[in-house]
Amino acid sequence: MFRPVVRLSTSGVRSLTRTRPCYSAPSASRCYSHAKVETDEEFDARWVTYFSKPDIDAWELKKGMNTLIGYDLVPEPKILDSALRACRRLNDLASAIRILEAVKDKSGPHKDIYPYLIQELQPTLIELGISTPEDLGMDIL
Amino acid sequence: MLTSRALVRGLKSGFWRPLSSTSSVQAAHGKDMSPDVLDPSVPQYNNRLDTPLSDVPFVRNLNSEQRQLKEKEKEPWTKLTKEEKIALYRLAHELTYPEMRRGSSEWKTVLGGVFIFLGFSGMLVWWQRIFVFGEVPHTLSDEWVEKQTQRMIDMRINPVGGFAYHWDYVKKQWK
Numbered sequence: 001m002f003r004p005v006v007r008l009s010t011s012g013v014r015s016l017t018r019t020r021p022c023y024s025a026p027s028a029s030r031c032y033s034h035a036k037v038e039t040d041e042e043f044d045a046r047w048v049t050y051f052s053k054p055d056i057d058a059w060e061l062k063k064g065m066n067t068l069i070g071y072d073l074v075p076e077p078k079i080l081d082s083a084l085r086a087c088r089r090l091n092d093l094a095s096a097i098r099i100l101e102a103v104k105d106k107s108g109p110h111k112d113i114y115p116y117l118i119q120e121l122q123p124t125l126i127e128l129g130i131s132t133p134e135d136l137g138m139d140i141l
Numbered sequence: 142m143l144t145s146r147a148l149v150r151g152l153k154s155g156f157w158r159p160l161s162s163t164s165s166v167q168a169a170h171g172k173d174m175s176p177d178v179l180d181p182s183v184p185q186y187n188n189r190l191d192t193p194l195s196d197v198p199f200v201r202n203l204n205s206e207q208r209q210l211k212e213k214e215k216e217p218w219t220k221l222t223k224e225e226k227i228a229l230y231r232l233a234h235e236l237t238y239p240e241m242r243r244g245s246s247e248w249k250t251v252l253g254g255v256f257i258f259l260g261f262s263g264m265l266v267w268w269q270r271i272f273v274f275g276e277v278p279h280t281l282s283d284e285w286v287e288k289q290t291q292r293m294i295d296m297r298i299n300p301v302g303g304f305a306y307h308w309d310y311v312k313k314q315w316k
Contacts, residue, residue, distance in 0.1 A: 097226070129221065
């Protein structure tokens with residue numbers, strides 16, 4: 001963290017003593033953490049794999065979903081598709097509907113995200129027979 | 142310490158008992174409601190926006206009808222009617238997201254209460270003004286203040302920026 005500061009100051013000192021403009025090339029690397037940043041695709045793939053486990057159990061589904069909703073993002077349709085299929089394997093329709101409610105809530109003021117998700121998930125919803133909260137009249141009080 | 146414990150117990154029996162262990166509520170709730178307080182040592186149901194899937198379903202003790210519905214859930218969901226789907230959802234969850242987000246009108250009660258107490262305080266102050274306080278000193282009467290003001294002008298109080306500055310000594314009137 002202090003390396004660039006020292007570098008700049010030494011070059012400054014040099015230019016002062018030589019009394020002529022001397023610009024040293026700025027250091028090419030910034031001092032960010034060297035940890036690898038996961039790309040969006042890797043993130044999505046990781047979660048799709050998590051929910052695709054054939055013998056996923058109810059706890060894992062709950063844990064996965066609650067964690068996913070805790071992130072500062074709305075999950076991609078493919079992750080939700082995987083999660084809904086996990087609900088089917090667990091014979092849990094209530095959780096499937098709850099997941100849809102949760103992502104709608106997660107989109108917050110961006111009202112166009114949820115319709116997009118439903119549009120993308122439509123084939124899965126029809127195949128598995130999952131009704132959206134709107135179909136069941138649960139989106140209004 | 143002892144009084145607060147007694148107070149809590151009194152509160153529990155006074156307020157929480159009717160709320161928590163009426164028979165209909167007990168039948169519907171899966172939670173073990175026989176002790177008067179909820180047991181925090183076992184997983185509990187909760188309605189949270191950030192936790193869509195709760196640790197336990199809302200209704201744990203299913204009657205035979207509900208158990209049949211649960212069996213039907215194992216078949217393709219396309220066979221379920223809308224009412225059955227709603228029933229399955231309500232077995233697992235007490236409140237939907239819109240219901241969780243619903244506000245209450247409590248603020249009206251609070252504001253009303255605040256105004257009532259402010260008004261009551263105002264009444265007390267007014268009563269006090271009439272029945273407790275005596276007369277105002279005679280030095281605040283109009284004629285005294287007139288004479289006082291004249292004296293202040295004669296004495297040239299604050300001639301630079303204050304009182305007598307505003308009096309025009311030539312025209313004998315306020316500027």
